[in-house]
Amino acid sequence: MPAAAATWDPHQYLRHADHRSRPFVDLLARVPALPATGRPPRIADLGCGPGNVTRLLAERWPTAHITGFDNSPEMLARAERLAGPTAGGGRLDFAPADATRWTPARATYDLILSNATLQWVPGHPGSFPAWTDALVPGGTFAFQVPGNFDAPSHVLMRELAASPRWRDRLGEALRHADAVLTPGEYLERLADLDCEVDAWETTYQHLLPGDDPVLDWVKGTGLRPVLTALADDPAATESFLAEYRTLLREAYPSTPHGTVFPFRRVFAVARKA
Template sequence: MPAATWDPQQYLRHADHRSRPFVDLLARVPELPAEGRPPRIADLGCGPGNVTRLLAERWPAAHVTGFDNSPAMLAGADELAGPTGGGGRLDFAFADAADWTPAPGTYDLILSNATLQWVPGHPDSFPAWVGALVPGGTFAFQVPGNFDAPSHVLMRDLAASPHWRDRLGDVLRHADAVLSPGAYLDRLAGLGCEVDAWETTYQHLLVGEDPVLDWVKGTGLRPVLTALADDRAATEEFVAQYRTLLREAYPPTAHGTVFPFRRVFAVARRTDG
């Protein structure tokens, strides 16, 4: 699957809804084991940094680094970098979650928010990431679990249709992009972690014209928009066809458009020393 290009402004158009799972994940992260030293925290796939700064607010003495492989996202995040109120600091750096291998015992917390679904085979990296935790440290993440929802199924079916498959047949992710909560629990427990894994389906109430299309333009549709970026007419044609399908799948109500969104969470605390 080709790498997608990102638009921070489009991504942030639904920032309130997108931030909710991060806040829910963060609420389940235990206190960090650092004693007598500033905690070291990594946010893997930080995007524009809007939620990374919440880590610095919870642990104001920590050195928090947000990592991302999108120059556009990092450019926006860099505006948030600097010292924090508790004597810590917030900074950002380029890294790709597909090959990020921190040194053993480096971090008190490694957290990833809505990123690992873009990384094929990401559970294979868990041993290295758990190994990078200090004893008692935590690895926590959440990933979308909605790949069988109409928003994604319709997108894949359209991309695989005879008109589009030559250009788009291999650019989108499928339902196996993420594991079940139980499968994540099993993987992480096998690495010597105490694991809390769960799933939640949010019922987002979106407003405006074609709000589900507006949402996916910032995330799931990015590979299509990237693949068609050199052909404006083709982009407009695909988006128009997809818009029609979404309007049927997600009809507006008197209060807005309901957009169910399942997410999978795991919080793994290293207990094997």
């Protein structure tokens, strides 16, 4: 994501931490054993956010030196609370970096992982050669991205932003439906780099409690560019949210058990030859 595209709120993002963490855990389960190099594993988490899932890497690889990268000062400030030695003798640290420009040194990492970040990076498949080049032989590049840009939550958001009332202020603020590729397209791009690739998609059926939970969810992620663009105008912010809330209530009706929020995600795990 371009550095100035959105201001992030770690507290809002973490309100649905359990649901947001599940795809990371599912991705991690498919990452193969890291190569035996005779040294502690070196791992990069690209787009670490508040670090709540980065620390799970230390449970899988307790001796690893793990660095979480993010371009949000707010997220890094929250993540920094987790930095330091890990229980297994490894280390967890965090550093600023923008995924649109991040190019690590050659053969630096055993694992480069990215969780729900690359959808913010236009043309991110173009970075795959540099990122896989930064893996040691037998290393892994793994990521998951939301694949729900054609879901009502995002379609309605884009349509409202492009409506006559809002298009002058918000017409260019949001990502489009082609922000991510299909699993097959990711597989082809990574296989062309001589990687062994596992690519798939999953649609989670999140059951969310409370009033207007879909709005609460997107306020932590997809709606951030809108909230940033309107941040200097509280009245406009509330007006946009009121319109959007009404649309979401119709698209995602509440049930006696909560609100069902289907969420498609795309995964890829690429092991370097």
